[in-house]
Amino acid sequence: MNSWSRTKRTAALPALLAAGLALSACGSQQSAAPQEKAPREKASPSAPAPVAAPLVTTYDGGLYVLDGETLTISKDIPLAGFNRVNPAGDDRHVLVSTPTGFRVLDASSSQLKEEEFKGAKPGHVVRHAGKTVLFSDGTGEVTIFDPKELGNGLPRGEVYKTAVPHHGVAIELENGELVVTLGTEEKRLGIAVLDKDRKEIARSEKCPGVHGEATARGEIVVIGCEDGVLLYKDSKISKIDSPDEYGRIGNQAGSEHSTIVLGDYKKDPDAELERPEQISLIDTESGELKLVNLGTSYTFRSLARGPHGEALVLGTDGQIHVIDPEKGEVTKTIKVIDRWEEPMEWQRPRPTIFVRDRTAYVTDPAKRELHSIDIESGERLRTGTLPESPNELSGVVH
Numbered sequence: 001m002n003s004w005s006r007t008k009r010t011a012a013l014p015a016l017l018a019a020g021l022a023l024s025a026c027g028s029q030q031s032a033a034p035q036e037k038a039p040r041e042k043a044s045p046s047a048p049a050p051v052a053a054p055l056v057t058t059y060d061g062g063l064y065v066l067d068g069e070t071l072t073i074s075k076d077i078p079l080a081g082f083n084r085v086n087p088a089g090d091d092r093h094v095l096v097s098t099p100t101g102f103r104v105l106d107a108s109s110s111q112l113k114e115e116e117f118k119g120a121k122p123g124h125v126v127r128h129a130g131k132t133v134l135f136s137d138g139t140g141e142v143t144i145f146d147p148k149e150l151g152n153g154l155p156r157g158e159v160y161k162t163a164v165p166h167h168g169v170a171i172e173l174e175n176g177e178l179v180v181t182l183g184t185e186e187k188r189l190g191i192a193v194l195d196k197d198r199k200e201i202a203r204s205e206k207c208p209g210v211h212g213e214a215t216a217r218g219e220i221v222v223i224g225c226e227d228g229v230l231l232y233k234d235s236k237i238s239k240i241d242s243p244d245e246y247g248r249i250g251n252q253a254g255s256e257h258s259t260i261v262l263g264d265y266k267k268d269p270d271a272e273l274e275r276p277e278q279i280s281l282i283d284t285e286s287g288e289l290k291l292v293n294l295g296t297s298y299t300f301r302s303l304a305r306g307p308h309g310e311a312l313v314l315g316t317d318g319q320i321h322v323i324d325p326e327k328g329e330v331t332k333t334i335k336v337i338d339r340w341e342e343p344m345e346w347q348r349p350r351p352t353i354f355v356r357d358r359t360a361y362v363t364d365p366a367k368r369e370l371h372s373i374d375i376e377s378g379e380r381l382r383t384g385t386l387p388e389s390p391n392e393l394s395g396v397v398h
Contacts, residue, residue: 054107055354055361055395056085056094057370059388063096065110068356068395071370071384075110082347085394086125089132089147092396097122102134104150107396115154117143124169127397128215131172140165142180144172160198169213171221177201179221179232181210191223191230191237204230204237214254214261220284222261224249228289229263229282240282240289242267249280251300258309259285260325264300273344279303279313281325290328294321299342301352301392304360306375312360314353316340320360320373334378336371337364349391356395365389 053068063077063085084097085105092108101118102125105111120138127133127147134143145157160178162168166188168181176196182189182205190205209226216222221232226248228241242249242265249263263280275297281290296315304312310331311323318340319333342350349365359381360373368389372381 048109050092050108051110053356053396054092054094054110055370055393056096056105056107057363057386057390057394058083058085058392059349059386059390061388063105063112064386064388064390065105065107066370066384068359068361068372069382071372071382073384073386076387077105077110077112079112083392084122085392087127087394087397088125088150089127089130089397090150093147093150094394094396095125095132095134097125101136104154106151117154119143121167123167124213126169126171126213128171129174129219133170133172135168135170136165137167138165140168142170142178144178160194167211169211169223171213171215173219173221179213179223181223183210191232193232193237202232202235202237204239206230206239209248209250211250212252214252214263216254216261216282216284217256217259218284220259222252222254222263222282222284224252224263226269229261231282231284231287233284238287240287242280242289243291247280249282251303252282253303253305253311255305255309257307258305258325259283260309260311262303262305262311262313262323262325264298264303265291273342275316275342279311279323281311281323281328292323292328292330294330296321297342299350300346301350304353304355306355306360307358310375312353312355312375314351314362316342318351320353320362320375322375332378334360334373334375336362336373336380337369338366340366347391349389352390352393354393354395356397361393361395363390363393365391 051074055066065075094105096103101116103116104113119136123137124135132147140162142160145155149155164184166183170180178194188210190207193202207225212224223230244267246269248266251264253262261282265278265280266274278291296317302314313321318337354361368386370384
């Protein structure tokens, strides 16, 4: 039975719902397909020069927009509450998740717009195949739009509503199919696949605690479970089991250069806060799941991919661990910051990695610093100092 209703919108998206509810914890999403650049908006003669390769970091009470080359602050934007940031999918905008929805930040001009995709508990932001997909946990609504239209106000787009609101995620594929999670506020159990007309064509409810997504080369979708992952490949859903009865993979990072997806790995269902020291590598071709011991713990903000598909993990030992996904081996480590410990509350600042092209950006909340690192050489390019401790970190994509 199709448990989905479709609302197709041909004008700027109206308000969904506004509610001052707490935001849900989730990892940053990595795009597995290159995005087209949005056309540059023409600046007036009196307008300031656009920020070069802008980055955005949150702090307690606001946002910093930074020059990605010099790591200097272009603008300090006060914004109360706990806020989150994600690339919008073009080369000038970032989406800011607030308690009431996803606000649009023109990072190139350092302007936080009034435009907002409204929705309670804004959650995952996924970029793929030229589309950006938002999931509002409090409403169960999935918003799909073309990020190239962001310069002209809220884009035209479509909104789909799940049967029951839940902490979920969705991704639209190149052929228009929509992969979206199934669940309720109490229980999440799997995914459904809808065709371009939004009729259900596949479903699996064999994914307890479903969370997170990534896309590998060949547009193979990986969805995390508490006992492995689901794969959507060749129009079919299959399951790869974890080697442990409880082996949770809740955050993943994919790359268009690799058929292997990087995932976290937790195996203690009773831990108040598990500090894992193993990561998972999911081979979407062979269907194998391999675990790699790092010898250090990491958090949900520690996973990224390099320019050639390298798996990158920022450890609590202060190093970026560079992993060859084919061999399942750490090939080198790059020392960036001092040792640190994950805080008990997920909203509290902790070191975060954001990768763009050949550069890894790493925050150090303890020292109020931001570092840029050349991934291939391991060279530290720049270090910037901030007035407040950085929390989340993101930026525009090219």
